[in-house]
Structure formats: C-alpha cells, structure tokens
Amino acid sequence: MEYPESREKSAELLRQVIALMGQHDAPFNPITYTVWYEYAAGLNARLREAIDRFVLTEPRLSQATTERLYREHVASVDDKTMDRISRDFQQVMSHMAHHAARAGEQAGAFDAELTQLHGALSAQDAEALRARLPRTLQRSQAMRDATTELRTQVAASRAEIERLRADLDRAREEVFIDSLTKVLNRKGLDHRLEQILTQARAGQDAGHGLVMLDIDHFKLINDQHGHLVGDQVLAAVGEVLRQVVTDPTHVVARYGGEEFAIVLPHAGLEAAAALAEKVCRTTRAMKLRKRNAHDVVLSVTVSAGAAVHRPGESAQDWVARADAALYRSKQAGRDRVTVAELS
Numbered sequence: 001m002e003y004p005e006s007r008e009k010s011a012e013l014l015r016q017v018i019a020l021m022g023q024h025d026a027p028f029n030p031i032t033y034t035v036w037y038e039y040a041a042g043l044n045a046r047l048r049e050a051i052d053r054f055v056l057t058e059p060r061l062s063q064a065t066t067e068r069l070y071r072e073h074v075a076s077v078d079d080k081t082m083d084r085i086s087r088d089f090q091q092v093m094s095h096m097a098h099h100a101a102r103a104g105e106q107a108g109a110f111d112a113e114l115t116q117l118h119g120a121l122s123a124q125d126a127e128a129l130r131a132r133l134p135r136t137l138q139r140s141q142a143m144r145d146a147t148t149e150l151r152t153q154v155a156a157s158r159a160e161i162e163r164l165r166a167d168l169d170r171a172r173e174e175v176f177i178d179s180l181t182k183v184l185n186r187k188g189l190d191h192r193l194e195q196i197l198t199q200a201r202a203g204q205d206a207g208h209g210l211v212m213l214d215i216d217h218f219k220l221i222n223d224q225h226g227h228l229v230g231d232q233v234l235a236a237v238g239e240v241l242r243q244v245v246t247d248p249t250h251v252v253a254r255y256g257g258e259e260f261a262i263v264l265p266h267a268g269l270e271a272a273a274a275l276a277e278k279v280c281r282t283t284r285a286m287k288l289r290k291r292n293a294h295d296v297v298l299s300v301t302v303s304a305g306a307a308v309h310r311p312g313e314s315a316q317d318w319v320a321r322a323d324a325a326l327y328r329s330k331q332a333g334r335d336r337v338t339v340a341e342l343s
C-alpha cells in the first residue's frame with residue numbers, strides 16, 4: 001500500500017493514530033497501527049464505515065475486533081501470520097519495558113544518592129563526603145550502564161519493529177497477488193481502486209485512466225492445446241504487462257479469467273490508449289513455445305478498452321465503460337484498442 005502523505009501531514013497523522021490507539025483496548029502492534037493509520041488517513045472508506053459502526057456497540061475496540069477489521073478491510077492475512085506478528089511485537093515491547101524499568105530503578109537509586117551527597121556537601125562535612133564518594137561513583141556507573149543498555153535495547157527494538165512491519169507488508173501483498181500471472185488479483189485491484197476513488201472524492205485529484213484487456217479467442221487456445229497451455233499463455237500475458245507497464249504508480253491486475261486491468265492514476269485517455277496499444281503490440285510480437293513441445297509455437301493477441309474516470313463515478317461504472325469499449329474492440333475484429341467517449 002502506498003501512503004502518499006507529506007512529512008508534516010504524516011507527523012500529524014502519527015499523533016492522531018497514537019491518540020486513537022490509546023482510546024481503545026487492542027494492544028499497540030503493527031496490525032492495530034495499520035488499522036488506525038488507514039482510518040485516520042481516510043484512505044479506506046469501508047474500514048472507516050465499519051469502525052464507525054463497531055464503536056456504537058463497542059466503544060473501546062478489543063484486539064479481536066481490531067484484528068477482524070484488519071482481516072476484512074485491510075488484508076486477509078492468515079491467522080498464523082497475525083498471531084506470530086502480534087506475539088513477536090509483544091515480546092519486543094516487553095523487553096523494552098523491562099529495560100526501561102531497570103533504568104528507572106537505577107535513576108531512583110542515583111537520585112537518592114545525589115540527595116545524600118547534596119546533604120553532605122551542604123553541611124560541608126568532609127568526613128561524610130569522603131565516605132559517600134565510592135557509593136556515589138558506584139551508583140553513577142550503574143546508572144550509566146542501565147541507560148547504555150536501554151539505548152541498545154531501543155535501537156534493537158526499532159530494528160525489530162521495522163522487520164515486523166516489513167513482514168506484515170509482505171504478507172499483505174501476497175494476499176493481493178495472483179499466483180499465476182504475478183500481477184495484482186481482483187481483491188488487490190478493488191483495494192487500489194477504492195483508494196484512488198476515495199482520494200478523487202476528497203477532491204485531491206482528478207482524471208485517472210483505466211484499460212481493460214482480454215485475451216482473444218482464449219477458449220480456442222484451451223480447447224486446442226489444453227488448460228495447462230492456457231495457463232502458460234495467461235502467465236506470459238502477465239509477464240508482458242509487467243514488462244510494458246513500467247511506471248510504478250500504475251496498477252496492473254488480473255480482473256478475472258483471461259481479463260486484465262491497468263489503472264493509470266493522474267493520466268488521461270491518450271496515455272491510457274497509448275499504453276494499451278503498446279501492450280497489444282508487445283503481445284502480438286510474442287512467440288510462445290508450448291512447454292515440452294518445442295515445435296509448437298503459439299501467438300496470441302489481446303483486445304482493449306480505455307476509459308477515463310468521470311467525477312463521482314463508481315468503480316463499477318468506470319470498469320463497465322472500459323469493458324464496453326473493450327467489447328467494441330472484439331466486435332471490430334479484436335487485437336485493437338477502443339476508447340470510451342468522454343461525455
């Protein structure tokens with residue numbers, strides 16, 4: 001997931017997120033953090049609606065509810081990953097708390113020692129001062145040791161928390177990736193579309209391009225060469241898409257079956273159509289060798305439809321307009337791009 005906030009905005013968000021986490025019962029961990037971050041950032045409308053509904057009956061959200069919200073509205077991370085990350089996080093926090101408590105105890109003892117020393121100094125009692133000094137030195141050394149240990153522990157904990165967050169991000173991404181074509185799956189696409197349209201609704205930006213693509217006569221490929229070759233073709237088209245769509249802000253997904261989608265945030269119809277043309281050209285030029293049969297070479301083509309998002313339009317309607325343009329490409333003979341009218 002991309003978090004597009006500026007540094008100032010993210011600092012403000014961080015304050016809000018910490019305040020929100022403090023108002024609820026779920027422990028502080030990367031899952032709770034992510035839920036409240038997405039809530040506060042306003043990037044996840046469905047999550048927001050669900051939280052607003054839940055707090056009516058459960059004003060302090062529990063760990064179980066927060067994890068459920070994460071699973072249903074952020075990413076369906078499996079229970080084992082969720083448990084492991086929560087457990088590891090608790091362990092990191094408990095180590096840090098232990099070292100902080102130790103440093104606190106040493107600080108208390110050192111403070112008591114300083115009070116005694118101050119007394120001896122004020123009374124100008126040279127004898128008492130001499131007697132106190134070895135203890136004062138001992139206590140100050142213990143204090144220094146404890147703060148050094150705490151510093152080391154804080155650094156180690158930070159590194160560990162970073163590792164856990166990366167772990168969680170990886171697990172989230174896996175849920176959104178189609179294993180055959182290695183592009184986003186439908187769920188991943190829906191999630192990204194929702195983010196993009198939430199921002200569009202908030203008036204933060206306008207004008208996004210969408211291309212829907214469909215492999216031509218795919219049923220024939222399956223019928224003539226078998227389902228496994230069909231899968232090989234799907235994987236190859238996925239590879240073409242990953243190769244052609246190089247802009248990291250663009251979103252490539254398998255919409256379902258042999259249909260793919262490309263979302264081009266902040267791009268017009270011309271850019272979307274040009275990218276679709278490039279995908280058509282590259283796919284047409286591709287020669288696929290049927291696995292375990294070196295003499296059988298397959299060629300495939302794709303048809304495409306492009307549409308630019310209209311203000312206020314739902315994701316569903318947007319996809320339907322691009323799909324209608326794609327249908328016109330099919331009707332006109334396939335292996336081509338059709339653009340949806342703007343009005």
Ligand SMILES: Nc1nc2c(ncn2[C@@H]2O[C@H](COP(=O)(O)OP(=O)(O)OP(=O)(O)O)[C@@H](O)[C@H]2O)c(=O)[nH]1
Pocket residue numbers: 214215216217218219220222226227228229230231234256257258330334
């Ligand atoms: N091998 C394989 N086939 C799939 C998969 N998903 C869907 N299909 C097949 O894709 C085919 C889609 O065929 P149709 O929708 O009739 O369209 P088409 O043959 O591509 O023809 P046009 O779209 O009109 O060019 C069906 O035969 C599905 O069984 C998959 O994951 N693997």
